[in-house]
Amino acid sequence: MPELPEVETIVRGLRPRLTGRVLTRPRLFHADVLSGVTRLRLVRALAGNRIEEVTRRAKHAVFRMASGHRLVIQPGMSGALLVFPRPLRSAERRYAVLVAGLRKGGTLVYRDVRRLGTVLLLDEPAWRAYTARIGPEPLAADFGIGDLAARLSGTRQAIKKVIMDQRRLAGVGNIYANEALFRARIDPSRAACRLGQAEVARLYRAVRAVLTEAIAAQGTTFRDYRTGTGERGSFQFRLDVYGREGEPCRRCGGRLATTHAIDARSTTFCWRCQGPPR
């Protein structure tokens, strides 16, 4: 679920509440989210460890710990990261995957209904290798049109699939891929390497604009997503295409269509403005 704007919103909420705080009594309730670390090693590494910095990379929340480890949480489809200024109530423990107390009060929770998320514990070299495999941040100040063009060249895969590929571009998921392609008036099924310069430029501006606006709206809440303090986002009210199948296109008034032909993910688009996917 959470894409770049949602994780960015979560991280901004957590940062002032977690930076400098020491984790106590960490507990992992579902080991199936772990990747490359055992429950025992994770719990031992977190207990008594201080959070130095809370950041985002792609769709991951990254907690840099005083020990030099990074706790990396990728919320998957249904994950939420929440901080409470008190112990958890019983209803708040539902679907909890990882819970840790905060010394001097408070609780950090990673909650994930479907548990498609991932929890990693990486030392410095492992973190460097991990982040190196992920594509550039589309909102970075030094990310330009030429960088996007370079990431799109050399593949005939559908442009929608390519911009969702985390190795090529960080943080764009299904919702914002749909939205950006609509804004850029590009057929989602077009081969990435066949886009013209003007189309790449439109896509560049569309991706940056939709992500920026979604962050300002605190993300898109359909069901599970919450900010780091439990609020809903509001970008669901501003979507042009995602979730609007059959409704009128905001640009031309035509009926929006949905296909699952691209990477088996729902793609909603306007035939008239974006042309037919093959």
Add this chain to the structure above:
DNA sequence: ACGAGGTCCTGCGAGC
């Protein structure tokens, strides 16, 4: 290199 399809997991709404 690429597309198709399956896997992980649970909940919910539609339809019967």
Add this chain to the structure above:
DNA sequence: TGCTCGCAGGACCTCG
């Protein structure tokens, strides 16, 4: 009312 089915914001894998 109760059941089954398909689908859901992600990412990984194998197969041909």
